[in-house]
Amino acid sequence: MDDILLQSRLNTPIRTGAAGLTGPAKTPRQDAVQAQSFRDVLEGLQKKDSGVTFSKHAASRLEQRNIRLSESSLERLNEGVRIAREKGMNDTLIIVDDSAFVVNAGSSRVITSLSQLRGRAITNIDGTVIV
Numbered sequence: 001m002d003d004i005l006l007q008s009r010l011n012t013p014i015r016t017g018a019a020g021l022t023g024p025a026k027t028p029r030q031d032a033v034q035a036q037s038f039r040d041v042l043e044g045l046q047k048k049d050s051g052v053t054f055s056k057h058a059a060s061r062l063e064q065r066n067i068r069l070s071e072s073s074l075e076r077l078n079e080g081v082r083i084a085r086e087k088g089m090n091d092t093l094i095i096v097d098d099s100a101f102v103v104n105a106g107s108s109r110v111i112t113s114l115s116q117l118r119g120r121a122i123t124n125i126d127g128t129v130i131v
Contacts (some may be wrong), residue, residue, distance in 0.1 A: 004115065004120055009085050012097055014099055019050070027078035034036070037093040040054040051074075051108070052074075052078055052081055052103065052108045052109065052110055053107075053108060053109050054109070054110045055110060055111055055112075057088050057111065057112055058110040058111060058112050058113050061112050061113045061114075062113050065113065065114070065115045065116075066115075067113055067115050069098050069099075072097075073096050073097060076096050076131040077094060077101060077103075077110075077131070078108075079131055080092070080094035080095075080096065080101075080103070080131040081094065081095070081103055081105050081108050083129050083131070084103070084127060084129050085105045085106070087127060087131075089105050089126050089127035090104065090105055090106055090126055091103075091104055091105075091111070091121055091124060091126055092104075092105050092125060092127050092128065092129055093125045093127070093128040094128075094129045094130075094131065095117075095128065095129070095130045095131070096131055098115060098116075098117075099113060099114065099115050100113070100117055100122070101113050101114070101117075102114075102122070102124075102125060
């Protein structure tokens with residue numbers, strides 16, 4: 001190899017990473033501000049979505065089976081979802097008074113609802129919460 005070519009290659013700085021993505025270095029304070037704002041946004045979304053939602057199937061089952069949810073029953077259902085999440089359950093049977101709800105605790109979504117539980121077999125759940 002030519003000495004001039006060899007010298008030029010040895011003196012060329014080596015750059016790693018994606019080209020063109022270099023920007024001013026962030027200070028730890030700037031990272032803390034961004035992390036805090038992300039945390040605020042996340043907590044705001046969690047507070048906003050704190051109530052359960054009902055799938056189309058669950059809503060139609062509520063109507064067909066004449067299941068009425070009072071404000072206190074709905075609060076107890078939300079409490080059951082909170083307990084299920086804390087215990088690491090995903091598809092959970094939550095029993096409120098004489099009604100039962102199969103709920104995906106991760107998404108706080110009621111999958112189906114049941115009344116008159118005697119003689120019923122409930123499958124594809126990983127836990128039960130009675131509130």
